[in-house]
Amino acid sequence: MASTATALRLRTVEGEQVDVTPGRLVVAGYTGRDREAVRHHIVELAAIGVPEPDSIPAFYELDTGLLSVAGDVEVAGEQTSGEVEPVLVRSNGHHYLTVGxxxxxxxxxRHDIKASKGACPKPVAGTVIDLGTRPESLxxxxxxxxxxxxxxxxxxxxxxxxxxxTKVLxxxxxxxxxxxxxVLFGGTMPLLDGQFRFGREWRMRLHVPGQPALECTYTTAVRKN
Structure with missing residues (x-):
């Protein structure tokens, strides 16, 4: 997929600068461990018009230009919402974990899942945990x-x-x-009340035992045409 190359300036929790220009942005979906529950969820979504995925997990490759470490992002309409996800960054065999x-x-x-994901920026934290060449050690x-x-x-x-x-990868x-x-978004957990909500200020937090918490905070504003 042709993408607009986006350079990300990141920093490890130890303070080391990491510059990455990812060649691909992939968002994974339907990554729940309980496969029967995932299948049931797909059937529920299909009943309200959401297309079924081609595979489980599903993969949606998007333009890397959607990646952002900015604190403010623009969206196209009022009915957009975020979800917390672990994010794996791979650069020439080296791996980093962050949150996005x-x-x-x-x-x-409801009409096109890939288009719905590609219609919005993909915020990520500017801080990462260095996993070296062994991300499976998490x-x-x-x-x-x-x-x-x-x-x-x-x-x-x-x-x-x-x-x-690592299995999704x-x-x-x-x-x-x-x-x-x-950059690989690894999927998300159910919403606490099961309902999408729309708002302005989003804060995502990922905590790996023994490491400082990773946080991604941003606000959304509807783009003026």
Whole structure:
């Protein structure tokens, strides 16, 4: 997929600068560990018009120009919302973990999931945890992920609900794509009340035991045409 190359200036939790220009941005969906629950969720979504994915997990490759570490982002309409996700950055065999938001146009999602994801920026934290060449060493099931919308708790739980991001990455790699430099969003957890909500201020937090918490905070504004 042709993409607009986007340079990301990141920093490790130890303070080391990391410059990455990812060749691919991939957002994974339907990455829940309970496969029967995932299938049930797909059927529920299909009943309200959301298209079924071509694969489980599903992969949506987007323009890397959507990536942003800015604190303010523009969206096309009022019905957009974010979701907290673990984000794996791979650059020439080296791996970094951060947190981001799969901000999505919910009105468009009912017609075209990929288009709905591509319609919104993809905010990520500017701070990363250096995983070196062994991302599988992460204590995945103990990592907590939390999202607040306008200071109200929106999502909260451990990543034990999701497939480890290294398994999601292996699924993507099995397609044989050239992904030496990429950013992978690893999926999200259920919403606490099961309902999408729309607002302005989003805060995403990922906490790996023994590491400083990673946070991505941003506000949205509807783009003026």
């Amino acid at each position: 938001s799969d901000h999505t146009d919910r009105a468009l999602e 204590p995945w099931d103990e990592i907590t992920a939390t999202c607040w919308l306008d200071d109200e708790l929106y999502q909260d739980g451990t990543l034990a609900q999701l497939l480890p991001i 292996a699924e993507w790699d099995s397609f044989g794509s050239d992904s030496a430099s990429m």
